[in-house]
Amino acid sequence: MRTITADITGLLEQYQERINARLTRFFDAKIEEASIISKHTRDVVAGAKEYTLRGGKRLRPIFCIYGYKCLSAENEGAIFDAAISLELMQSYLLIHDDIMDEDELRRGRRTFHILCRELCESQFGLNKAHKYGENIAIVGGDLLESYGAEVLATSSFKSEYVQKALAAYAKIVKNVGYGQILDLTAERKGSFSEDEILTIHHLKTASYTIEGPLHIGALLAGATAADLKLLSDYGTPLGLAFQIQDDILGLFGSERKTGKPVGSDIREGKKTLLILHALERCSEAEKAVILTALGNEAVTNDTIEVVRAIVRATGSLDYSRTLVRELTEKAVATISESMFREEAKEFLVKIADFIGRREY
Amino acid sequence: MRTITADITGLLEQYQERINARLTRFFDAKIEEASIISKHTRDVVAGAKEYTLRGGKRLRPIFCIYGYKCLSAENEGAIFDAAISLELMQSYLLIHDDIMDEDELRRGRRTFHILCRELCESQFGLNKAHKYGENIAIVGGDLLESYGAEVLATSSFKSEYVQKALAAYAKIVKNVGYGQILDLTAERKGSFSEDEILTIHHLKTASYTIEGPLHIGALLAGATAADLKLLSDYGTPLGLAFQIQDDILGLFGSERKTGKPVGSDIREGKKTLLILHALERCSEAEKAVILTALGNEAVTNDTIEVVRAIVRATGSLDYSRTLVRELTEKAVATISESMFREEAKEFLVKIADFIGRREY
Numbered sequence: 001m002r003t004i005t006a007d008i009t010g011l012l013e014q015y016q017e018r019i020n021a022r023l024t025r026f027f028d029a030k031i032e033e034a035s036i037i038s039k040h041t042r043d044v045v046a047g048a049k050e051y052t053l054r055g056g057k058r059l060r061p062i063f064c065i066y067g068y069k070c071l072s073a074e075n076e077g078a079i080f081d082a083a084i085s086l087e088l089m090q091s092y093l094l095i096h097d098d099i100m101d102e103d104e105l106r107r108g109r110r111t112f113h114i115l116c117r118e119l120c121e122s123q124f125g126l127n128k129a130h131k132y133g134e135n136i137a138i139v140g141g142d143l144l145e146s147y148g149a150e151v152l153a154t155s156s157f158k159s160e161y162v163q164k165a166l167a168a169y170a171k172i173v174k175n176v177g178y179g180q181i182l183d184l185t186a187e188r189k190g191s192f193s194e195d196e197i198l199t200i201h202h203l204k205t206a207s208y209t210i211e212g213p214l215h216i217g218a219l220l221a222g223a224t225a226a227d228l229k230l231l232s233d234y235g236t237p238l239g240l241a242f243q244i245q246d247d248i249l250g251l252f253g254s255e256r257k258t259g260k261p262v263g264s265d266i267r268e269g270k271k272t273l274l275i276l277h278a279l280e281r282c283s284e285a286e287k288a289v290i291l292t293a294l295g296n297e298a299v300t301n302d303t304i305e306v307v308r309a310i311v312r313a314t315g316s317l318d319y320s321r322t323l324v325r326e327l328t329e330k331a332v333a334t335i336s337e338s339m340f341r342e343e344a345k346e347f348l349v350k351i352a353d354f355i356g357r358r359e360y
Numbered sequence: 361m362r363t364i365t366a367d368i369t370g371l372l373e374q375y376q377e378r379i380n381a382r383l384t385r386f387f388d389a390k391i392e393e394a395s396i397i398s399k400h401t402r403d404v405v406a407g408a409k410e411y412t413l414r415g416g417k418r419l420r421p422i423f424c425i426y427g428y429k430c431l432s433a434e435n436e437g438a439i440f441d442a443a444i445s446l447e448l449m450q451s452y453l454l455i456h457d458d459i460m461d462e463d464e465l466r467r468g469r470r471t472f473h474i475l476c477r478e479l480c481e482s483q484f485g486l487n488k489a490h491k492y493g494e495n496i497a498i499v500g501g502d503l504l505e506s507y508g509a510e511v512l513a514t515s516s517f518k519s520e521y522v523q524k525a526l527a528a529y530a531k532i533v534k535n536v537g538y539g540q541i542l543d544l545t546a547e548r549k550g551s552f553s554e555d556e557i558l559t560i561h562h563l564k565t566a567s568y569t570i571e572g573p574l575h576i577g578a579l580l581a582g583a584t585a586a587d588l589k590l591l592s593d594y595g596t597p598l599g600l601a602f603q604i605q606d607d608i609l610g611l612f613g614s615e616r617k618t619g620k621p622v623g624s625d626i627r628e629g630k631k632t633l634l635i636l637h638a639l640e641r642c643s644e645a646e647k648a649v650i651l652t653a654l655g656n657e658a659v660t661n662d663t664i665e666v667v668r669a670i671v672r673a674t675g676s677l678d679y680s681r682t683l684v685r686e687l688t689e690k691a692v693a694t695i696s697e698s699m700f701r702e703e704a705k706e707f708l709v710k711i712a713d714f715i716g717r718r719e720y
Contacts, residue, residue: 034538037559040545041538096502100495124548135460135544138498142456142505143537146530149509153527159519166526167513170506177503178394178401184495185400188484199397 008350015065016058022084023052030147044140047115052091052144055107060086060213066347067217067231070340075156082155082220085169086213088148093176093208095141099134100184113137145173157220164219172212179203192271198240206239233334234348241327242355244320247272249359251308252317257359263304269295274311274320281314328356368710375425376418382444383412390507404500407475412451412504415467420446420573426707427577427591430700435516442515442580445529446573448508453536453568455501459494460544461628473497505533517580524579532572539563552631558600566599593694594708601687602715604680607632609719611668612677617719623664629655634671634680641674688716
């Protein structure tokens, strides 16, 4: 297993580098475009470049590239160019998310609306700088969404394929929107059902992170409805596994590896299958501990340790780990039996395995 | 002239009705789609339907339809279907605008974030309802943008044409974004140059209201670069005329006809060519009156009357009216000399005349 992991990590890094190089080139051209209009539009686009390039696993463009490679080995340069649309979409969604959640940090640095607030403070003073920062960030997000669509709309593939890829792009944005409404509402009313969590995961993670990018890539290579169905049968369970693994890391992961403070999911009050499953199986007293800890920013590390113990004792951790394994195996079986190109099948099997085992 | 105006008003009403019927059908299908996910996603989409259908001149879809008719008389149903994408884009931009401006009223009813706040208050209580309303409205806007792209991406025209129309759609969103950054920044720093105002008008009005919609329609009929250039030469001056006429109505228009409270542009601190031109020509004392009135919500009707008198006395009103006439004539001359289809030319001449004379 160690070799496979080392192997896939090396490959992912190579891809990340090539994607980052294209993102850099893209943003430099946009900074030039925005400079012609004014210094301020330039500053916002330069901020968006830094925000996008400061980190990220680039999984979405990589899935897009491999969706394409399932069906075609030609025009590798063009699919890399098109794939960055997914990273632009990602920045757009994160910027708007950060405003909604009032988060101040993203990947260890300032969120976009905070960057824009500081831009305002240094240039125009403190008055209403917070509102100005949020406003510019709403527009900045909108701008990045249009960049992503522009990248696809001007890509060099057959028009028929591009049209379908753009419909898929709009569908991802729509799905994330529906999922986000559900998420905000569930958070507001303070309770989640398993059905709601699964729907949110499907709309916000599976469709957006795996299935959607695979579809866009495959459509740019002329995918049929049957091809898309196969990729959904792979991407949907894998997306869910990805999310559950994320939840496990959010509670049990190492801060050094994930880059997130221990227990941050608890502090943020994130309601996960892991927690829901534990809540259904623990005592009333334990339930009270969990519910008091959830969304409580002042929660202590000791309490988080107690929550962990409950999640372990109720069997919820094992249940979630088993679910991740089963979902991953399902994805692997689907793709292995497919008639897609070997290179792509091999990668999609490895990345599924990586997602099921990842520690960050 | 009365006949032409009556004529065009009747035609616009017919078009508005047909566009509204399609918007209703579209939203009803989306409400159904959103209902499957949850009651809350359904509520948001139903709110977006009411917001979109409560009013509006539908100029953008009408320009899109006539951009198409410049080159083709076929598939009228399909171009009406595609044209509603511009009205969805319009709702998306207005929803985000209303959040940024913290406006509570739009077309005489509640803005979208206020509607969502009230939805929250009635279902989940008052706590953080304002933030919830804004968050849902950010996502609701994003959702409508994806609807607009979906409408175009699934339209039945040649893929090659649809691809170009989608690139034009993304370009409008991008231009409005750049224009909005410039506008927010200029508002924040408290001063505008004539160049800045003209750039904002170009990006936020001319491109978005006239040139862009004409291009999308024309592209769906297979427009050449020369066709697009002609439409820009018509749309850009007409868009500027539209904006200047808007500014004139904002200060001198009748509340009964415009539906906006008298002097609202002054109260909102909108910096217009009309005001800028007056500021450059009036005395220091008059300048002080204008600057104190701008953005002052408590400004009296008497003061607004003084501002009006200054704008008249400096010749700024006459100058703006002349500019509207000259720009409109330029647009009319361009389109009249073109080889476009007669039906479209006739309409584009009449609508230019209408825009130059409109009182609402």
